[in-house]
Amino acid sequence: MKIARHLWRGLCWVAVLSLAIWLGPRSLPVQAAGGCTELLVNGGFESQDAWVLGVTPLTPQYMTYTKHGGDKSLALGIVQGGNVQSYSSARQTVTIPADAGKVTLSAWIYAMADGAVTTDYMELALLSADGGTILDKPWYSRNDSRTWNQMTFDLSRWRGRTLHTLQVYFNVYNDGLGGTAGMFLDDASLVACPIATQTPSPQPPTLTPTPSATGSPAPPTGAPTITPLVVTATHTPWIITATFTPTPGPPPTQTPAIATQTAIVATQTPVVATQTPVVATPTYTPWPTVSPVPDGCVDLLYNGDFENNLSCWVIKPLELQVQGVATPVHGGSWALRLGTQDRNVKSYSSVRQYVTIPAGYASVTLKFWTYTWSESGAGADRQELALLAADGSVIAKPWRTLDDDRAWLHHSIPLQAYSGDAIWVYFNVYNDGVGGRTAMFLDDVRLLACNGPGAAAAGPPATGPVIVTPGGPTVAAAMAPAGTFVPEVTRVALALTPVPPPTFRPQAELPVSPTPTSTPTPSLVSRLWRQFSTRLPQGWQTGLLVAVFVLAVVALVWRATKRSGAGP
Numbered sequence: 377m378k379i380a381r382h383l384w385r386g387l388c389w390v391a392v393l394s395l396a397i398w399l400g401p402r403s404l405p406v407q408a409a410g411g412c413t414e415l416l417v418n419g420g421f422e423s424q425d426a427w428v429l430g431v432t433p434l435t436p437q438y439m440t441y442t443k444h445g446g447d448k449s450l451a452l453g454i455v456q457g458g459n460v461q462s463y464s465s466a467r468q469t470v471t472i473p474a475d476a477g478k479v480t481l482s483a484w485i486y487a488m489a490d491g492a493v494t495t496d497y498m499e500l501a502l503l504s505a506d507g508g509t510i511l512d513k514p515w516y517s518r519n520d521s522r523t524w525n526q527m528t529f530d531l532s533r534w535r536g537r538t539l540h541t542l543q544v545y546f547n548v549y550n551d552g553l554g555g556t557a558g559m560f561l562d563d564a565s566l567v568a569c570p571i572a573t574q575t576p577s578p579q580p581p582t583l584t585p586t587p588s589a590t591g592s593p594a595p596p597t598g599a600p601t602i603t604p605l606v607v608t609a610t611h612t613p614w615i616i617t618a619t620f621t622p623t624p625g626p627p628p629t630q631t632p633a634i635a636t637q638t639a640i641v642a643t644q645t646p647v648v649a650t651q652t653p654v655v656a657t658p659t660y661t662p663w664p665t666v667s668p669v670p671d672g673c674v675d676l677l678y679n680g681d682f683e684n685n686l687s688c689w690v691i692k693p694l695e696l697q698v699q700g701v702a703t704p705v706h707g708g709s710w711a712l713r714l715g716t717q718d719r720n721v722k723s724y725s726s727v728r729q730y731v732t733i734p735a736g737y738a739s740v741t742l743k744f745w746t747y748t749w750s751e752s753g754a755g756a757d758r759q760e761l762a763l764l765a766a767d768g769s770v771i772a773k774p775w776r777t778l779d780d781d782r783a784w785l786h787h788s789i790p791l792q793a794y795s796g797d798a799i800w801v802y803f804n805v806y807n808d809g810v811g812g813r814t815a816m817f818l819d820d821v822r823l824l825a826c827n828g829p830g831a832a833a834a835g836p837p838a839t840g841p842v843i844v845t846p847g848g849p850t851v852a853a854a855m856a857p858a859g860t861f862v863p864e865v866t867r868v869a870l871a872l873t874p875v876p877p878p879t880f881r882p883q884a885e886l887p888v889s890p891t892p893t894s895t896p897t898p899s900l901v902s903r904l905w906r907q908f909s910t911r912l913p914q915g916w917q918t919g920l921l922v923a924v925f926v927l928a929v930v931a932l933v934w935r936a937t938k939r940s941g942a943g944p
Contacts, residue, residue, distance in 0.1 A: 453548030453558030461552030477571030487519035491555025680821035695723035715805030715815035722809030751812025764800035
């Protein structure tokens with residue numbers, strides 16, 4: 377009897393210790409390089425920890441067949457299967473340190489959009505700590521890139537605030553009509569870095585000549601040898617050579633490559649030091665500054681400054697591909713070149729981004745900077761902006777020209793007429809391959825949707841070129857080049873009537889479920905069970921409960937049998 381009792385006690389202790397080791401301690405912020413701190417837990421979605429998944433008809437699922445890193449990713453929305461009206465969200469509450477110098481949110485997204493364009497969309501939002509208020513929407517789109525793109529957002533403005541505890545919220549909305557939208561999310565990261573301190577530059581030694589007996593100065597003994605300092609530029613233009621081919625059906629099992637870079641190193645003229653020896657000192661490189669979005673506005677485009685290569689921009693397999701350049705630039709470190717300054721061939725050179733313009737904003741304005749370049753005798757060459765429908769047909773061409781300004785000019789185009797529409801914003805340079813060559817540099821593209829004070833700030837500038845609105849003379853003149861050459865896009869009748877706004881509003885899903893005011897705090901047992909059960913594969917929870925119940929019954933029967941067989 378003692379042996380059986382000790383055996384049961386031993387089994388209980390083994391079970392408890394195994395459970396404690398398997399559950400492990402609660403994940404703590406991870407210390408990253410350079411004194412930075414990782415604030416998100418389980419950003420790789422390798423387990424089912426930390427993220428709160430919205431309980432809807434399209435509850436996000438952990439997937440293994442498509443991922444950017446590790447073994448799993450998180451699928452939101454409709455990545456396969458039928459259409460249904462639903463949100464599909466994942467959120468996590470974080471606290472941004474008040475003393476952080478730089479706070480950066482990044483994530484890798486594999487976006488998919490099938491069928492006719494409706495009001496489906498994908499988004500990243502920042503919510504209040506209780507999840508009831510939308511603080512900001514850094515990203516809002518309907519993308520069909522079908523390749524892994526990294527998105528990066530600067531959240532430094534949320535540090536040091538009274539409400540620096542917030543929720544990071546990813547969501548895909550499907551309206552159940554027409555096409556579907558979905559995305560895979562992986563390797564999400566929110567890094568807070570300390571304020572960088574500048575190291576004082578040490579002063580170079582002062583060389584004092586030693587006077588000779590005759591009063592004539594003599595060169596100092598052991599004078600250092602001055603070595604010429606050669607400065608080499610470090611910017612390497614990125615050249616896009618990948619092609620974009622939408623593929624229906626479920627995504628591939630391997631991560632597709634976005635682009636192949638070709639290193640082109642520019643060497644500057646050597647600078648020779650002739651006076652004081654150069655002393656190498658640590659330098660502090662400040663973060664690049666970007667134009668702030670006016671209060672009450674949201675930028676509907678992503679990566680309009682091309683600092684993240686071509687993330688969220690789509691290119692076609694054309695003879696003249698676009699190219700990232702370090703000069704000339706309007707802001708930041710990179711701009712995008714379209715067209716050619718080299719070989720003269722007949723080709724389009726274009727880039728586009730798909731965006732949904734929400735209804736209800738007081739103003740919607742597309743703003744961008746161009747640096748045009750063209751040789752004499754360019755003939756039918758042109759630089760242009762077009763608005764395309766989902767199928768690639770031309771809705772309008774608000775701007776079309778053939779200029780050789782060789783200076784940065786600002787353009788501002790009202791797009792309020794397209795509120796409620798989903799369109800492609802399409803920039804292009806066309807070369808006819810005859811005579812002179814034509815190119816254009818593009819930078820700082822923004823599509824501002826504004827309410828309140830920001831609506832006036834986002835309007836056309838008081839000085840500089842103001843581009844005609846859709847329906848003006850440039851739209852009527854926007855004809856495809858004559859001949860048998862098939863244009864990249866097909867022109868259709870101009871359609872300016874906006875689609876009525878949807879009646880199913882996004883805010884209805886926030887929060888996932890009403891927050892009860894009288895719900896007691898869950899007990900330790902229930903919280904441990906929830907953490908334990910979420911780690912089990914799907915379908916194992918019921919099997920575990922059945923196994924525990926069977927073991928309990930067997931133990932009771934065994935104990936009753938032992939008691940009934942005991943002597944007086």
